[in-house]
Amino acid sequence: MTNQIVSTRAAKVIARCRELARISDAPGETTRLFLSPKTRDAHTLLTWWMRQGGLEARTDDAGNLRAVRRSAKADAPTLVLFSHIDTVPNAGAFDGPLGVLLGLAAIEELGATPLPFHLELIAFSEEEGVRFGFPFLSSLAVTGQLSAEQLARTDSAGISVEQALRDFGLDPDRIAQSCPLTPNTFAALEVHIEQGPVLESDNASLAVVETIVGQSRLNLTFEGQANHAGTTPMPLRHDALAAAAQWIVEVERYASDHTQLVATVGRIEALPGATNVIPGTTHLTLDVRHPKDESRHAAVAHLLTKAEAAGALRGVSVRAKLLAEQKAVPMDRALTVHLHQAAERTGHDAKPMFSGAGHDAMILAPHVPTTMLFVRSPGGLSHHPGESVREEDVEAALATVLNLLVHLKPHAKH
Ligand SMILES: [Zn+2]
Numbered sequence: 001m002t003n004q005i006v007s008t009r010a011a012k013v014i015a016r017c018r019e020l021a022r023i024s025d026a027p028g029e030t031t032r033l034f035l036s037p038k039t040r041d042a043h044t045l046l047t048w049w050m051r052q053g054g055l056e057a058r059t060d061d062a063g064n065l066r067a068v069r070r071s072a073k074a075d076a077p078t079l080v081l082f083s084h085i086d087t088v089p090n091a092g093a094f095d096g097p098l099g100v101l102l103g104l105a106a107i108e109e110l111g112a113t114p115l116p117f118h119l120e121l122i123a124f125s126e127e128e129g130v131r132f133g134f135p136f137l138s139s140l141a142v143t144g145q146l147s148a149e150q151l152a153r154t155d156s157a158g159i160s161v162e163q164a165l166r167d168f169g170l171d172p173d174r175i176a177q178s179c180p181l182t183p184n185t186f187a188a189l190e191v192h193i194e195q196g197p198v199l200e201s202d203n204a205s206l207a208v209v210e211t212i213v214g215q216s217r218l219n220l221t222f223e224g225q226a227n228h229a230g231t232t233p234m235p236l237r238h239d240a241l242a243a244a245a246q247w248i249v250e251v252e253r254y255a256s257d258h259t260q261l262v263a264t265v266g267r268i269e270a271l272p273g274a275t276n277v278i279p280g281t282t283h284l285t286l287d288v289r290h291p292k293d294e295s296r297h298a299a300v301a302h303l304l305t306k307a308e309a310a311g312a313l314r315g316v317s318v319r320a321k322l323l324a325e326q327k328a329v330p331m332d333r334a335l336t337v338h339l340h341q342a343a344e345r346t347g348h349d350a351k352p353m354f355s356g357a358g359h360d361a362m363i364l365a366p367h368v369p370t371t372m373l374f375v376r377s378p379g380g381l382s383h384h385p386g387e388s389v390r391e392e393d394v395e396a397a398l399a400t401v402l403n404l405l406v407h408l409k410p411h412a413k414h
Contacts, residue, residue: 009105010395016101017389020045020085021093029090029385034126034137035063035168042085046100046123053108055121061170061178062141063125069107071118077410078118080181080188080368081106081401084127084138084360092387096127098375099191102394106401117410120182127360131155131164139363141179181368186410187335188370190361191397193389197380198353205393206400207353208339209372211291212362214328216300218286220307222247224316226272226280238315241270241279247310251286251303261299262356263288291354293328329362332369339371342404348396373397 021030023042032038043065050057055067065085068078083099100123107119122142129135132153140146151162151172165172181188199207224238248265255263264287270279286303290296304320311318343350353374355361364370376393379386 009109010391010398013098013101013105013394013398014389014391016049016104017093017097020097020101021091026089030087030093031089031091032085032087033089033131034086035131035164039063039086039125040168043123046085049101049104050121053104055104055107059170060141061165061172061174062138062146063165063168063170064138064142064179065123065125067104067121069110069115069119069121071115073116075184076117077184077186078120078182079405079408079410080120080122080185080364081191082122082124082188082360082364083190083192084124086124086126086128086130088128088130088383090385092382092384094193094387094389095195095382096124096192098193098389098394102191102398102401105398106405109398109402110405113406115405117186117408118182119405120185124360132161135358136360136363137161139360141175142181143363143367144176144180145363146175146179181364185368187332187408188361188364188368189335189339189373189401189404190359190370191373191375191401192359193382193387194353194374194377195357195380195382196377199351199374199376200378200380202351204349204351205376205390205396206343206348206350207374208336208343208350209331209355209361209374210336210352211331211354212329212359212365212372213289213291213354213356214293214296215324215326215358216286216288216296216322217324218288218300219321219323220244220284220286221319222282222284222307222311222316223319224280224282224311224314225278227278229276229278232278237278238280239278240282240314240316243310243314243316243318244268244270244282244284246313247303247307248284250306250310254299254303254306255288258290258295258299260292260354261288261290261295263299263303289356291328296328326358329365331361331365331371335369335371338408339373339400339404342407343373343396343400345407346396346399346403348400350400373400 081103
């Protein structure tokens with residue numbers, strides 16, 4: 001702990017995250033999958049805290065827990081504070097719940113302070129996508145994008161999303177009525193741990209997310225010729241693994257030379273995979289991310305050219321298949337500026353940053369002005385039981401959010 005004064009309100013947020021983390025599908029760890037029996041217990045606890053804070057709470061038909069703090073003006077617009085409460089298996093206590101419980105703490109701190117807008121706090125039920133194999137189910141539901149095909153997807157036990165909703169006591173036929181964002185929602189803010197090492201290496205508490213990066217995922221196959229490892233002289237080989245290896249080093253070098261670009265070969269398989277056989281076929285994956293779509297496209301094109309060049313040196317052909325592509329999503333510029341100013345007014349230098357990971361904010365952003373505040377992740381650690389936050393960072397985030405709420409004018413032009 002540093003010698004900074006930390007507030008008990010931040011300690012309370014952290015204690016609540018840790019208490020929520022003890023509600024787990026698997027004893028002794030934190031695993032809370034979408035609509036699991038323990039999710040109901042998590043909802044019960046959260047609802048209790050929300051009601052203690054003077055909020056009305058309801059569960060919508062996608063399983064999202066939603067609480068409202070009403071403005072005196074009934075027809076006032078709405079600002080949404082949100083994050084998610086589902087987890088990956090054997091998770092930490094803060095990825096998701098921090099944003100929900102910090103939002104609740106901000107509302108509690110406001111007390112009777114009048115605001116010219118309603119505040120809605122949403123605990124999204126499904127962001128990670130572990131149970132049904134696709135992420136952002138909640139934010140897709142609230143933006144009217146959850147498809148019939150997605151509702152029909154099944155988990156490992158063969159239960160569909162639709163059935164899981166019914167088993168939880170929800171009505172999937174009412175998603176279109178009960179889930180959409182409140183009409184006249186003018187802003188949405190997600191507070192989230194950074195899940196990376198940048199803030200820690202900069203010795204900073206907070207960052208304001210300006211863009212969620214775009215992403216390309218590809219499969220590549222290097223096709224050479226398998227042959228005898230003893231009888232085939234080096235100049236006469238068509239070694240698919242050696243070509244791939246040269247290319248992987250080029251991927252690393254190219255990304256290292258380009259600011260903000262990250263590129264990863266995360267999986268490799270060499271066939272036939274025997275000690276005494278020259279590899280004839282190599283399958284690889286490529287993941288490329290950048291906050292600017294043009295730069296990402298240029299990187300992918302360059303790396304594919306380099307793959308062919310590495311192959312050509314050895315008479316190895318290369319095939320590439322684009323598996324998935326996600327455009328970069330900018331956060332709302334005006335709201336992001338307001339968030340920077342709020343951090344500044346509370347004495348914090350929140351650096352601008354891009355998010356290398358996907359978040360619900362990128363699903364909401366095309367529909368409502370949205371921004372994100374990142375909180376330092378000690379050790380850069382996330383999706384791990386050792387995930388943590390520092391009390392002074394939580395206090396900095398809470399002070400920033402409160403400052404934003406009391407200064408934001410809903411009718412100011414965004
Ligand atoms: Zn998260």
